[in-house]
Amino acid sequence: MNGNPPEPRLAPHVYGHQAAIRQFEEACAFGRLHHAWLISGPAGVGKATLAFHLARRVLGGSDLNSPVGRRISAGTHGDLLTITRKLDPRKGQLRGGITISDVQPVQTFLHHTATEGGWRVVIVDGLETLNRSAANALLKILEEPPPKAILFLTSSAPGGLLPTLRSRCRSLPLSGLKDEEMKAVLPELPDDVLRRAHGSPGRALFLARxxxxxxxxxxxxxxxxxxxxxxxxxxxxxxxxxxxxxxxxxxxxxxxxxxxxxxxxxxxxxxxxxxxxxxxxxxxxxxxxxxxxxxxxxxxxxxxxxxxxxxxxx
Missing domain, CATH: 1.20.272 (Zinc Finger, Delta Prime; domain 3)
Structure with a gap:
């Protein structure tokens, strides 16, 4: 389908979620930048897109055409690590969850010196898919965060996460987009599909199929x-x-x-x-x-x- 929104890493704009963005910007302005931020909300509402937007803000790559911005888009920025479900080559689809072997590189990454002299940023997309061992490994990292490091964690089901993990994060809850924001993201989809999507662009694309x-x-x-x-x-x-x-x-x-x-x-x-x-x-x-x-x-x-x-x- 033409007109699909870009993948989160490449998105030039964030539609909606201005309250969450303001909360993060205020923390930056007052020097209270927490080491972990839990971005939660319905599936397909733009959690990963917001995570990359905030990562760009921290790394100085908000301009997608700048050298830093281009490295983030290409996935080659040395101070940005993304953890998500991997593709199962045998089945040709995403694996059911994130395992401890997926999370283990975070520890090494965060304890290395930043390659560009600033912050090191980790995005974990789909926190609810971590198995027990992976969740405990991530919890240990949150308990002993290194300096100049920040994690953006996304979840569609925050209530099912370990309470100790949630308690170590600043919460950025997201709600569905407004009608005009949905129309701006997906201008080619009919109004009835957008209405049934309840403010979720990802759900709208699924319904359109x-x-x-x-x-x-x-x-x-x-x-x-x-x-x-x-x-x-x-x-x-x-x-x-x-x-x-x-x-x-x-x-x-x-x-x-x-x-x-x-x-x-x-x-x-x-x-x-x-x-x-x-x-x-x-x-x-x-x-x-x-x-x-x-x-x-x-x-x-x-x-x-x-x-x-x-x-x-x-």
């Missing part, structure tokens, strides 16, 4: 109390292999359960509203645990759909 109808059909069947047939099982197996599809299915189920809880509350049926609210919270736990511990997503989808069917049968 038409995959949402598959998820919506499963959710509608589950909310009606229907049993899963062979075709449903095949669909679930396919969705489990697609991170975007899994996230969208969880979002649609969560919205449907929350709507039912709200309707029950308005009707005065507070016991049922409480049960549905509890199931909505449980759905969130299923999602966080499956992503944090790299669990079988097909099983997570089945468990999530079972919650929706129970909500109908009560």
């Amino acid at each position: 038409g995959r949402d109808s598959v998820c919506a059909k499963l959710v509608a069947q589950a909310m009606a109390g229907g049993e899963l047939d062979h075709e449903n099982w095949m669909t679930i197996s396919q969705l489990a292999r697609e991170a975007d599809s899994f996230a969208l299915l969880c979002d649609l189920l969560s919205e449907a359960l929350a709507d039912q809880a709200r309707d029950a509350a308005f009707a005065g049926d507070l016991p049922r509203a409480a049960i549905l609210a509890e199931r909505t919270a449980r759905l969130g736990q299923i999602r966080v645990q499956s992503e944090r511990f790299n669990l079988d997503k097909a099983e997570a989808i089945r468990e999530a759909l079972a919650l929706a069917r129970q909500g109908r049968q009560d």
